[in-house]
Amino acid sequence: MGESEGVVYRIGRFLILPLLAVAAWWIVSKVGGFNPVLFPAPDAVASALYNLGASGALWVHISTSVKRVLVGFGLASALALPLGLLLGLYRPLEAFCDGLLSVLRPIPPFAWIPLAILWFGIGDGSTQFVVLYAAFWPILLNTIAGVRDIDRSLLKAASSIGSRGLSLFVHVIVPGSLPLVLTGLRIGLGIAWMSIVAAELVAAQSGLGFMIMFYRSLFITENVIVGMLAIGVLGYLMDRLMRAIEKRLMPWRPGLKV
Amino acid sequence: MNVACKIQAVGVRKEYEVSRKGGDRILALDGVDLEVHAGEFLAILGPSGCGKSTFLNIAAGLERSSAGEIRIDGQHVEGPGPDRAMCFQDHVLFPWKTVWENVEFGLRVRGLGRKERAAIVAHYLGLVGLSKFANQYPHELSGGMRQRCALARTFALDAATLLMDEPFASVDAQTRNILQEEILRIWDQGAGPRKTVVYVTHSIEEAVFLADRVAVMTARPGRVLGVFDVPLYRPRNDETRSDSFFRDLVVHLWKVIRDQVERIS
Ligand SMILES: Nc1ncnc2c1ncn2[C@@H]1O[C@H](COP(=O)(O)OP(=O)(O)OP(=O)(O)O)[C@@H](O)[C@H]1O
Ligand SMILES: [Mg+2]
Numbered sequence: 001m002g003e004s005e006g007v008v009y010r011i012g013r014f015l016i017l018p019l020l021a022v023a024a025w026w027i028v029s030k031v032g033g034f035n036p037v038l039f040p041a042p043d044a045v046a047s048a049l050y051n052l053g054a055s056g057a058l059w060v061h062i063s064t065s066v067k068r069v070l071v072g073f074g075l076a077s078a079l080a081l082p083l084g085l086l087l088g089l090y091r092p093l094e095a096f097c098d099g100l101l102s103v104l105r106p107i108p109p110f111a112w113i114p115l116a117i118l119w120f121g122i123g124d125g126s127t128q129f130v131v132l133y134a135a136f137w138p139i140l141l142n143t144i145a146g147v148r149d150i151d152r153s154l155l156k157a158a159s160s161i162g163s164r165g166l167s168l169f170v171h172v173i174v175p176g177s178l179p180l181v182l183t184g185l186r187i188g189l190g191i192a193w194m195s196i197v198a199a200e201l202v203a204a205q206s207g208l209g210f211m212i213m214f215y216r217s218l219f220i221t222e223n224v225i226v227g228m229l230a231i232g233v234l235g236y237l238m239d240r241l242m243r244a245i246e247k248r249l250m251p252w253r254p255g256l257k258v
Numbered sequence: 259m260n261v262a263c264k265i266q267a268v269g270v271r272k273e274y275e276v277s278r279k280g281g282d283r284i285l286a287l288d289g290v291d292l293e294v295h296a297g298e299f300l301a302i303l304g305p306s307g308c309g310k311s312t313f314l315n316i317a318a319g320l321e322r323s324s325a326g327e328i329r330i331d332g333q334h335v336e337g338p339g340p341d342r343a344m345c346f347q348d349h350v351l352f353p354w355k356t357v358w359e360n361v362e363f364g365l366r367v368r369g370l371g372r373k374e375r376a377a378i379v380a381h382y383l384g385l386v387g388l389s390k391f392a393n394q395y396p397h398e399l400s401g402g403m404r405q406r407c408a409l410a411r412t413f414a415l416d417a418a419t420l421l422m423d424e425p426f427a428s429v430d431a432q433t434r435n436i437l438q439e440e441i442l443r444i445w446d447q448g449a450g451p452r453k454t455v456v457y458v459t460h461s462i463e464e465a466v467f468l469a470d471r472v473a474v475m476t477a478r479p480g481r482v483l484g485v486f487d488v489p490l491y492r493p494r495n496d497e498t499r500s501d502s503f504f505r506d507l508v509v510h511l512w513k514v515i516r517d518q519v520e521r522i523s
Pocket of ligand 2: 310311312347423
């Protein structure tokens with residue numbers, strides 16, 4: 001369907017609504033007569049973006065946040081992937097862990113912030129912990145479901161061929177669970193990104209979340225909006241990256257073929 | 259007499275627990291007795307749902323019988339083994355493996371070297387006419403092509419016993435005729451002793467064309483109603499199909515089976 005459409009057309013279709021939104025924003029801010037501190041115009045935001053970019057402050061906050069997300073998300077994956085495979089493969093073990101997991105899961109990541117600050121102090125440690133906790137669940141649950149979802153007849157076929165143990169794991173369990181595992185990672189990364197910003201609002205002196213909180217207290221709303229836009233754009237880019245990786249790793253999925 | 263007996267089913271019974279709430283058990287097989295001689299081509303005919311796939315699964319060691327047992331070379335079947343190769347009814351290919359990799363997988367499991375594997379895979383892909391599609395994934399193939407790929411995978415294992423579950427159900431009639439002769443050729447002229455084949459099919463013509471004997475099963479719960487000899491000359495080919503003796507056998511078997519089919523409908 002999309003293959004016959006030109007690149008220009010696709011980019012145009014993608015940009016048209018955001019451009020209209022900016023135009024509407026601009027008109028409302030000019031005509032509405034609002035207090036520019038409460039409702040800054042797009043051109044004010046653009047020059048704020050330029051200033052923050054030129055001074056380097058924006059990049060420092062961005063790289064700080066991105067680094068925290070990568071560390072927290074990486075640790076979450078390192079814990080949740082093996083645990084998910086294990087719990088997916090051995091039902092009794094899952095039943096055994098179910099009680100603990102079921103009570104921990106409903107606790108929102110942000111409810112951990114007070115404890116995290118006490119344990120790790122303000123900064124990298126506590127924010128990374130919150131990210132880890134937030135990203136852990138979607139990765140774990142999707143990995144378990146991914147292993148469970150493997151077509152039973154494929155397991156039968158593998159077993160009739162004589163595949164067991166490591167061979168079964170590498171050739172059947174891993175690729176068979178991969179679709180949901182990657183979905184879990186993608187959702188996990190999205191949640192990690194949202195929770196880092198929230199955690200930085202209170203538990204850090206740097207990063208994009210801190211930045212928007214900081215400029216709010218100074219009433220420099222253009223900078224707040226620059227921070228919000230940066231969060232949106234980066235979240236979008238991360239999602240695109242994950243989708244590209246999915247396509248790359250699963251050339252066999254009909255729906256995902258490039 | 260038992261020396262030549264490759265597969266021996268004694269009172270094989272299979273009950274399935276139905277997970278549905280309040281559902282009772284389903285009796286799929288109710289005491290199947292069957293002997294398959296070494297090197298024999300045996301076809302199994304029977305109405306849908308009578309437990310043919312279940313029987314093959316038990317023989318392959320993928321499921322356990324609820325009572326009775328299947329012995330292969332006198333040994334109780336405990337699980338799957340390299341002496342048997344199964345070709346599944348719904349051609350279960352691994353979606354993440356290409357045609358080539360699907361055929362190669364079993365050879366890898368058996369620890370064959372790269373070169374040896376490549377030669378075998380190429381040979382059997384050629385045989386089923388899929389050489390040009392070696393690098394495609396199963397979702398890019400037609401149903402019939404997938405079935406041919408599954409066939410190549412089964413043959414490539416070079417097992418002494420082939421358990422085949424309607425391998426040609428979704429192959430077009432012309433290809434089917436060619437592949438039937440191909441199966442017979444592989445069975446007949448392969449190196450070493452003849453393979454033992456248990457071949458499940460819905461087609462009476464196919465059963466008569468291929469088999470030394472045809473076992474007819476009752477409607478569910480499945481039992482063996484009777485085993486019929488097919489005393490047609492080999493090699494069998496297109497002439498066999500127009501043979502009047504062939505036609506008579508088909509008609510005769512149809513009369514036997516018709517009764518069973520009417521019982522379920
Ligand atoms: N895993 C299962 N759980 C419960 N019931 C099953 C299961 N597998 C098969 N059955 C039941 O056992 C019976 C025999 O099934 P089986 O697949 O062996 O039939 P079949 O003879 O191969 O039929 P067909 O010719 O349609 O392939 C059917 O009634 C089916 O409903
Ligand atoms: Mg069947």
